[in-house]
Amino acid sequence: MKNSLLTILAAAMCFAAGPSIAQPATPAPAQSAQVQLTDAEVRKVDKSAGKITLKHGEIKSLDMPPMTMVFGVKDAAMLDQVKAGDKIRFAATSQDGKFTVTEIQAAQ
Incomplete structure (x- = not known):
């Protein structure tokens, strides 16, 4: 009887503690690294x-309303892709x- 009580107690403790380390872990869902792009019109390239x-x-990631403003660019080569008047989609930080503009794509 004493052994049965210890076995039940041990089983209850394991159940309360959750899965043991020896059990294979389920993989975490992949995080979406998708960048949110904003529509824009190029006014000037310097x-x-x-x-x-x-x-x-609106740039939701920066909590910024629509406006016209000057940005730096992550890579100066990005500026070779665009000219004033182009419709683009971009990401900024x-x-x-x-x-700073970190990505530029032609609008579709």
């Missing part, structure tokens, strides 16, 4: 300064108060 002026829609 290759010498590494800047682009965009009239853009903010670091230390500086807004």
Whole structure:
């Protein structure tokens, strides 16, 4: 009887503790690394300064309303892809108060 009680107690403790380490873990769902793009129109390209002026829609990731503003670019080669008047989709980040375009795609 004493052994039965210990066995039940041990089983209850294992159940309460959850799955043991020896059991294979289920893989975590893959995180979506999808970048949110914003529609914009290129107003000006300043290759010498590494800047682009965009009239853009709301940038949800930056909590920014639609406006026209100047951005730096992550890579100056991005500026070779665009000219004033082009419709684009872009991603941007903010670091230390500086807004930087990190991706540019032609709008479809």
